[in-house]
Amino acid sequence: MRGLIFAFLAGAFITLQGVANSRISQDIGTWQAAAITQMTGFVTALLILMFVRESKWRQFKQVKPLYLTGGALAAIIIFGNVTAIQQTGVTFTISALLIAQLGLTFLVDINGWFGVVKQKMKLPQFIGIVMMIAGVIILRL
Structure with a gap:
């Protein structure tokens, strides 16, 4: 049940993020909106990590390099989402x-x-x- 709640929240936040990014992009540009979104996401995740205090950084070397491209994919996702929202x-x-x-x-x-x-x-x-x-x-x- 808890997983379903998180899935619904994530879905709602994806929509809100797309709308907010679309508005930012109209003012300063799409890639700038993607950069700001990535930056604020990083800061937010870092602050949460400081409070949660999960220390699994030692396993970082076990992560396959391909999987470390998730952040780069997110920038492309943001660009595509913003562009699509503005057009459709x-x-x-x-x-x-x-x-x-x-x-x-x-x-x-x-x-x-x-x-x-x-x-x-x-x-x-x-x-x-x-x-x-x-x-x-x-x-x-």
Whole structure:
């Protein structure tokens, strides 16, 4: 249950972040908005880390270099999200974003990429994705 609450909060914050970044970008530029978002995110995470006091830094060397690119991906995500919101609106952007996430997570699960346990996808999961895509198309009409 707790995981579901965090997922809903994360989804809400992604939307709010996209709208805020879109507004920032209109004033100073999209890459500047991405930089500010990354900077404030870093400061916030650092402050939380200071209070939580998890000391797992010794395991840093065990992290594969590929996985350390997450921050760089975030900058591209912010740019894409901001640009899409400005061109298509918040609802369509977030809908398309969710479909893209689900599509890629299906591929990750089916193929066992990044060390995750392979999952078998059945017809109901594929029907769900098709229904979401149909929903986005209907939203766009």
